[in-house]
Structure formats: C-alpha cells, structure tokens
Amino acid sequence: MNKKGGCKPLTLGAPIVTTLEELRKYYSMLKDVSSKCQTILGGLPSEVETSLEDVGRELLAIEGFDRDAKTSWSLSPKKRRLVKQIDKELPKLDKGLNRSLDLHIELLRNYMVELEELKATIMSFDIKLGRDLNNLSFPSTRGKYAVVLPVISRFVSNLEGLSKQLREALLKQTNDMLEQNRALIKTYDRFVGIDTSDVSISAERTSVDINTIPELFEIRKTLRQEHEYLTSRRGEVVDTLRAKLQASIESALALLETARSLNLNVPMAISTSLEGLMKQLEGEANLTMLLGLVQQYDGQVMKASSEIRRQLLEFAHNLNRILASANISNEASFLPPIPPEVPKEADLAALIASYERLQAYQTNVETALRSETSRILDDLTRAVKRKVLPNSNELEAFVKKQTKPLNKADLKDLVKIYSETSGQIIEEHGKLLAEIRTQEALLVRISETASTILDKTTMGAAPAPVRTTDISFPELVEAYARLHKHVENRIDLFRKAWERELNALLAEIQVIKPTYRESFKTMEEFLETAIKHIRASKSFEEIEEVAREAQGDALYKAQDAIENLKYRLDLKLRLAVSKLLGMGLTIPSEVQAAIQELTTVVPASETYEEAIRKAHHIVEVFEKRIVGYFNQALNEQIKAFSELTNVSVTLGIKTDTYVKQSMKLQEKLPANIEELPDRFDELRELLTDAKLLKDIRSKANEVWRNLNSVTDLLERHGQAEVVVKLKDLLARVPDALDAEQVNTVLEICMALVEAQNSVLDILRNMEQKTEAAFEKLLENTTEYYSTIKRVYDARPQEFSKLIFPLDTLQNLRGKLETVNSLPESIDIFTTIRSLEQQWLEKIKELDEWHKALRVFLADFNPASPKAERNRQLNEIEKRIRETYSREDTANYLTWAARELAAVMIDQKEKAKKK
C-alpha cells in the first residue's frame, strides 16, 4: 500500500457519488496505461494483470454497496451498515490502486533500460527514431496515484508511438537480410553442398514476423552472421560450378554425336557454340559469369533436344499411320505394348533412348503381324484339312498365296497380308455360321418329320445349338463338323426307319401263304423298289418323298391285289363246289356262309392294315372254313371208317383191304380245293363195299336173335328199364340194316353187340346180386347158417349127395362168370335160380334140426381131456342116432355136432392162450 497516497476518508454526509466517480476515473486511466504497456511489451506478467483485476473487483463491490445505500432509508440500520461497509472497503481500493500503478511503473522502467542499450544500433539505421527515443525521458513518479497516473498515462502514449515505428523499421531490415541470404544459399546449392545448420535461420525461414523489439534485434544479429558465412564460401562455389559446366558440355557434345549416328538430324552449329562455351570456361571466371555460361549452355541443349524430339514424333506418327491405314489399332491384343511417349523435357539421353525404343517397337509390330497372320493361316489350313467346309479347295489356294511372301514382307506389306487374311477368316466364320444355321434348321425339320415314324428315343436328343458368339474359327469348324455328322446320322436313322416301315408293309404280305401270294406280286415288287431307292439316297427330302409316296400307294396296290385274290379264289371255289354238289354232297350252311363272306369282302380299305387284314381274312375263310371244313369232314369220315373196320375185326369180319385203302386215302390229306371232289369220291366207294356190307349184316342178325330171346328173363328179374331200351334197339334193327353205307350198318351191328355184352354183364351182375341177396336170406333164415356152411365145407361130397347138391350150384355160378354166349348164360342163370329155391327149403329144414344140437351138446365139455371129449362125442353121436331114425337127419346132426364141438374146443384153446 502506498502510505503516501490513499483517499481522503469519506465523511458521513459527504456525497459518496463524487468520490466513487473519481475512483472510477483513476481506475479507467490505469486500465488504459495497462493496455498500452501490453502493446509495447508484447504482453504483461500475471502479477500485474491480477493487481488490476483486484482493483476492478473492489470497485465493483463498493459500487454495489453504494447502490444499496442510495435505495435505503437514510437512517435505517441497513444504510448505516452499508455506509460502514463502504467506509471499511474504500481504503482497500485505495491501496489496490497504488499497488497496481507501482507494478506498471516498474515494468516501464525496465523496458526503458533495455531501449537505452539499443539506442546506438537504432541510430545506425534510423537516426530520427534514435533521436526521438533519446528525447523521451522517464517522468517523476512521486505522489499519489491521483498525481502520478496522468503523467504516466501521457508517457506511455508517447512510448507506444515510438515503439511502433521502431518495430516496423526492424522488421523491414531483417526481412531484407533474410532474402539476400536465401538467394545466396539457393545459388550455392546448385553447385556446392551447403550445410544448412551453418545457416539455419536463413535456410529455414522464409520471412520474419516478430513483434518484440528485443527479439527483432536478436534475429537481425543472427542473419548478419549467416550472411558473413555465405560470403566466405563464394570461391569454392565458383570452382565447383566451372567443373560441372565443363562436364555437361562434354556430355552434350557426345550425345549429339550419338544422335547423328542414329540418323537423327542435329545442326552442327549447336555443337560449335557448345565448344565455344568450353573455351570461355578455361579463362578467369566469377560466379556471375559462370552463371551466364550456364544459361548459354542451357539454350544450346534446348535447341538440340527440340530438333531431336520433332524427328521422334514424326517416326512414331508414320508407324501409326501405316497401321491405321489397314484399320489395325495399335492397341490390338496381338501387337506389342505401345512404347512410352516421347519425353517432353530436353534430356538428350532420354530422347535418344526413346528413339531406340520406337525403332524396336516397329520391329516387334512386324513380328506380331507375321505371327498373327500365320496363326490365322494355320486355322484355315486346319479347317481345310477337316474337309467339312464346302469351299475347302478355294481356301487351300488362298492360304498358299498368303503364306509365300510373309517372311520377306516389310511393315507395309505385312499390314496388307494380315488384313487380307484376317478378312478372309472373318468371312469364312460368317459363312460357316450361316451353314450351321442351315444344318440346325434341317435337323429341326428332320426331327419334326421323323417323329411320325420314329420315336423320340431312337432319334436321340437334339444336339445343343452351336454357340455363335465368343467362338474361335477352329472351334466353329469343330462344332460344324459335329453338327454335320449328327445331321448325317439323323438322316440315316430316318432312312432306316422308313426302310423298316416299308419292310413291315412288305412283311405283312409275305406272311400270306405262297399259294395266294401271286396276287400280291406287283405290290411286293413296288415296295422293294421303293426300299432300294431310299437305301441309295442321301437327301433327307428325297428319302421322305419316296417313302411317303410308297406308303401311300401301298394301300391302293393292296386293294388291287385283294381284288385279284378274290377273283382267283372265287373261280376255284365255283368249280369245286359244283363238282361236290354233283356227287350229292351237301354244303353245310356254315360253309355257304363262308363262301358268301368271301364274295362280300370289299377291297376298298381305309388303311393298309385293314386291307392286309382283309387279305388274311379272305385266305383264312377260304382255307380254314371252306377247304379246311371239307378236309376235316373227309378226315373224320375216313377215321370213322377205319375205326369201324377195326371194330369189325373184333366181330370176326375180315377188313384188311379196307383198312389199307382207308389209310392210303388219309395219307393224301389235306387236299387242296381242286383235289377235294376226287377224294370224296374215293371215300364213297369204300363206304359202300358190297362184300363188307353182307358180312356185317349177317353178324347183326345173329346177335339180334340172341337178344330177342333174353328179354323175358330180364323183365322177370326187374330189369324193366334195360328191357325197354333193348326192345327199342331191336325194333330199329331191321330197317337200319337196309342202309347202304358200311358205317351205318356197322354202327347198328356194334350197338347190338354192345347190347349183347351188356346183357351178359347184367346177367352176371344180377347173379351176383341175387346170390348176395340169397346168402343174406339164408343168414336171416337160420342162425345156424355159418355152421351149416362149415358142415358142408368139411365134407362137400357127402353133403351134396345126402343133404343137398350144393356143389352143382357152386359150379354153375362159376361157369356163368366165364360163359360168353348169351343163350348159354341165360340157361345157367335160370337153373341157378331153381336150385337156390330148393336149397332155401332145405335150409329151413336144417334149421329145425339144428335146435336139437344144443340139447345134445349140453353134455359136451370142451375143457375135458381129449379122450373124455371123444367119449362124449361118441356118446352124443350114439344118442343122436337113437333119437332120429332118418338117416340124413341123424347124419347131419352128427356132423354138425362134431363141427360145433371142434369150434368149442378151438375157442377154449384160444381163451386159454389169452
């Protein structure tokens, strides 16, 4: 705090406003000073800035209290308190102001000291400014801020103006120096190497833009030092530059010579002036002079290079023109890559190299054209070799013509040959494409047409259409070749199908029997011709036309053939039928119907198949139903006859000759229509043979008589049914035997014989049944039947003699089985019946007798020893004989008793064994 300054203490009641106003004025004055200081010094220390800000804040606070105090009631405690506050703050503000001012003053004082040191320098480059500065003295700073502030404020304003001038002058001076240094560095740099660290400011800065004066002074000093360094190196630079220029000239001269040797046209004057420059270099030289020589050198080199460039461009242009004349783009893929453009700069070496590249390029183009042409020619040659192209020969000639000059041709000729050849292949390509389209169209046509006679599978899948874009000529040729082959295959298939088709038509005729085929001869020939034609043809259209026509005509031909067949058969039939009718043969209705059917067949048909069916039908009807019928009828009759003759043998009639004849007749079968009447005639003769007829009739009569005699017997034995049939047969016989044909007579004879045999069988059968029934009857009549039989079996002769002739009965029965003569067997049969009747009566009697045996045998014990049994049996026999006086009774009972005893003993024995 400035103890001297400070503000007069405010007294109560004194207008605060006035004081505050003043304070404000000083504050703003200080602010102004502060800002000018900043301009001059290029910035303020922070302590200084803070001091000013403190003052500002203090002032703001007091102004606040003051504003509150004014609005408060004058004697209110608040006002009093505020006033008190203000009183308390004011000295603080006062103190702040003084301090801040002091800080500023110190800053300025220091600055002035610095300026003092530089004054001499300033004088050296701006005397006026130096004087002005000299005239400016630092004011007195004793007293309060109220006193000091205005003085300082004025001083600062002056200082500010001077400082500004000084800075501007310094800026200009340093920038000039910088520029000078930089120019030097640049020049030096072209010839000698400059280490930039030695001239860092000059090398790095392009301009100087600094505000503070001391700094400006500093940089000015550095630049001056760097300038001195640069000046010190000038001689070195000159030497280097001379050597360099000499080398350049020498090199340029050599290059010009090279250019000339490459046939480039370079004026000699340029070389001469360059040699002059060389001479000048040999004497004393400074940098400026050297730089001048450099300029001249540059000019001559420029001249030379532009001359060379012009010639290069012309060469390149010419080459392009030749290619363009044949419409070959220099970018065509088969050509070498285009060389880089002729360089624009004047580098002689680069230009000469470019020229060499251009020359090489031309050679490469020629080689490329040659090889491309021969490639194309190769493609063509290969196509020719494939031998599928229609113009193979022409092409072959062309290839020869183009190949010959190829190796010796120059660019111009090459371009010509190339373009002709490539044009040719393009044309061929186009032609081939067109041909492919044609063939493809043909394929479509074939498959459409062929679908009527070929099925899809035999046709095979259609080939994929030939790709037309992005296809090379050789590929195209291959594709064409494949397609072509396919087409040919198709045509072949198609042909074969037609062949088959027509052959099928032919085959249908050929199954007709040869006998009837005559009518189809022309037709067969017609079809065969057509087939031959097709077989020979290669053209699809031709094949189709011929085949379709043949197919169509086949129907008409077939109809003609049927008409013919009908006519022929009808003729034959009429002849044969009239003969057969004449022989008395009847034509059965089904044959008549068949004949009718034949005549009504209409040859006109919708389809070939129908026609052929009709032909077959005609043949079938004729053969099977007409001729076949007659043959079968004949055969059956012959067979029937031979069977009959066989049978007649069994009847004892001689038939050998007839059998032979009938066999011969049968061997001649089947007969054709013309032969039929004769065969029938032969058969008729056989069937009416007089001798045979006589033999059969006499046999029939014999059997007839036999059968007549048996009817009564059969009737008596309940065979009424058989008798009715038999009588029916017998009644028919006399008339039937009058028939004139062997078979009819024989049939009736056979029927009689059969009847006779069956009557014999019936008799045997009757006998068996009657016997069985009779046995049953006997068994039912007596319960002792089995014993009776046993007694008989034990002594048949005695029994037959004494009791009943049972053996006679037995014998007769056996005889009946074997006897074959009807009269005899009738006789036996009746005898047996009467014997049976007698036997039955006897059996009844025996039954009565038998009862007695129980009584006698009661005393017989089968368990007794044998001797005892014999005694018992003897006793029994004795008693039987005592009891019955009749011999047969006594005998029978004795036998029976012994039989029964034997049985009893037997049973006992069996029981024992068990």
Place this chain on the structure above:
Amino acid sequence: MEASDEGPRVAEVFAIGIGECGSNLVGAYLKQARERMLPPRIRGYLCMNTDRSDIQKLRQKYDIPKENTLLYGASDIGCGGNFTDGYNYVHDFKDVIMGQLTQLGFEGVSGFIIFTSSGGGTGCGGAPALIEILKQRFQEEEGRRIFVYVFTVLPFKDQTSEALNTMWSLSKLLRGQLEDRGADLVCLLSNRAMLRRILAWREGEVADFLQQQLQIDVAKVTDVEGMVPSTVDGANEASKAQESAFVELVNPLALRFVEHMLSPGVVEPGKEVFPTTDIADYARKLDPIVVPCLYTDVSLIPSAGNIAMQLKTMVKYAVEHCSFAEIGSEPAASSTYYTFSGSREYARAEYDPHIKQALRPYTAKGAAITPCFVSYEDDVHPSDLLLLLGLPQIPEIEDLVNSSTELVDLHAGPSPLRRGWFKKSKGVGEEVLRAAIRDVAELFNLEMK
C-alpha cells in the same frame, strides 16, 4: 283190459316189485313187454323201495311213471340188508302203500305177484309184511280169497350176508302160510343158477359183455360165478357196478320165465290153452316152493321119427340144464306142472304121455304132474317147455344153509359186543336167525352140520 269172447278167465294179477331187485324185475318186464309188443298180462303194478336213488334210477331206466313208484320208510337210503327194518317199514307205511295201490286200481284183482330178492333188506323184509297187509286187507276185511305169489331172487354164489337173509326170508314166507298169511307160492330164481345158464349158452357174448362193462378179462367162465360181490351190508361203487353188470345179464332170463308163467292165464286170439288154466292154478297144483325150468326154442323134428325118444331128450335137457335154481339130476320133485307152448304142429296134447313118462325120473314117487299145452295157429311161435318143480331137492339151498350157519357162528359167541352185529345189521337176535336156518334145513330135509 278187454275181456275176450271166451269169458273173464284172465287172471287179474297185480304186480308189486319191492326193493331194488324186485322193482328192477317189474320195470324190466314192463319195458320188455312194451318193446316187444306182447299182450298185457297184468292189470297194474307198483314199484316200491326205501331207497330214493334206486327209485330214481329205476324210473329213468325203465320209463316208469311216477305214480307207479313209491318211496317209503324212515330214511330214503334203503335198509342196507336189515330185513327187520324192511319188514317194519311196510307195516309203518301200510296206509300210504294201500292208498297208492288203491289209486292204481288194485281193487278186484284176484292175485298179486310180489317180485323181490331174498338177500336184501327192503324186499326181503318187506315182502312178508306186504303179504300180511294184503291178506289182511282182502281176506280179513273183504272176506275174499286172493293169491299172492312171491318170485324171489336167491343171491349169487358167495353172497353170504344175502344168504343169511334168504334163510330168514324163506322161513318167514313159509311160516306165514301156516297162518294163511304167507305166500301162496314162492318161486325161487337163483342168480347163481341163472348166471350159470347164461354162461353155458352165451359164453362168448358174456365174456364180451363183462369185458366191456367191467373191463374184466374172463379167462375161465366157471370163475365168473364167484365174481359177484356181496353188497347188502354196504359196498363201494366198484362192487355195486360189478354186481349190477351181472344182474343185467341175469334179468332177461328171469323175465322170460315171468312171461311164460303169466302167458297161459291170458286169452289171446290164435292161441289155445289146454286144459284151460288160471294163474291161481299154480298154487293149487304145486307145493309152496317151486323151482322153474325153462327150455326155450325146443327142437322137435317129427319128420325124423322116434318122437317119444325126442320128447324124452327134451325133458331131460329141460330139467338138467334149464332150471332156475340148482336142482341136480335127481330133484325128486313133490309136484310138477309143465307148460308146453308152440305152434300147433308141435304143442300137441298127444305128447302128454310121452312127456309125463320123460318126467318120471325127476319126480318123487306119486308126485302129481299137471300138463298145460299152449298152441298157436301160426308157426312163428317157437316151442318152449316150462317145468315148475314143487319142492324139489335143491343143493343150492344146502349151500345157502351152510354159509348162513357159518356167518351166524362167526358173529355168535360169548362176547355181547360181537353178538351186537345181529341186532345191528339184521334187527333180530342170533336165535331168530338160527331158527330160520333150522326151518329151511328141515323143509328141505337137510342135515344140519
């Protein structure tokens, strides 16, 4: 029954079967008569038993209507051989029995034939009781004489308990006669003898039958006689089945005898009886105990000559081989009745002297022989000879007497517990049984061992 023109000479007989055996015989007879369509010979019948299951079996087997059967007695399982029970039950159920008989129409009949066995309980004991109540009913209450015949079946060989019962039965029946309350005629049909006849005639068939029924393989037919077990004292099912198989064999033979017994008393068209005979005549002409001999399908061959000899052979065979109880070859019958039936050709009255002549060797001196010829017009009837021998020698009875005595001896003795058997199984004391045996032995002149 319709009376024929020849007047009411038909014996109006009522048949009663009592006990199992008796009922069976009645039932079988009726069934057979129905099946063979024989003319009816009896007026009515009743099968009575104290055993329910026997009655049921009977009705089923022979198609007997319920009203012709009667179950009575204190229990319905039979008497099990206890004849005292059998006797008492009849008296106890007298009213029931009479009631049923009345319903069956037995009023006015002239006689009864009671079929029974002598060896069981129900029939053996019941038959004498039945006679008592019938005689009482007719003779004492109505004052009308009726005859009551008992056809009693003697046991098979070795049925000892049955034998003992038979003793009691015969004694009771005969003693009853003394008081005019016994049987007028007792026909003895011995199972043992009948079986022997069957075996002699149909040996093979019998063997088959037994094989089939009992699975017995009959090696020796003579063994068969001893094969029938005793069943009255209670027996297992197998024994019963065995007995009933034999009974099946025997019954048809018994029935033929019944048929022949009844036949002369019944008038039939085409049939002639000489001299006229009433069934009641049998009782009049014969001793009270009778053994029948039946020779069926007699063999006579008149054409073979020597008829006297033939008839002699016939009679000999009938007596010696056709008796229904074993009488041996010298029966010495006290009285004889014969019936010769057959077609007219054979059943001829002029044969009578020859037949009598032939019978002499088999009768006691002075014994009466009564003939009867039944001749038929047709010739389908076989010739049959039926002999009824009154009080003949019967060796079989001797056998029965012996085995009964042995049985009584077996159970007799000082031990009262042992003696209890008599009361328990027969309902009477030892003495009663011994007395009965003695009665029978005396009757047949047997010496007691």
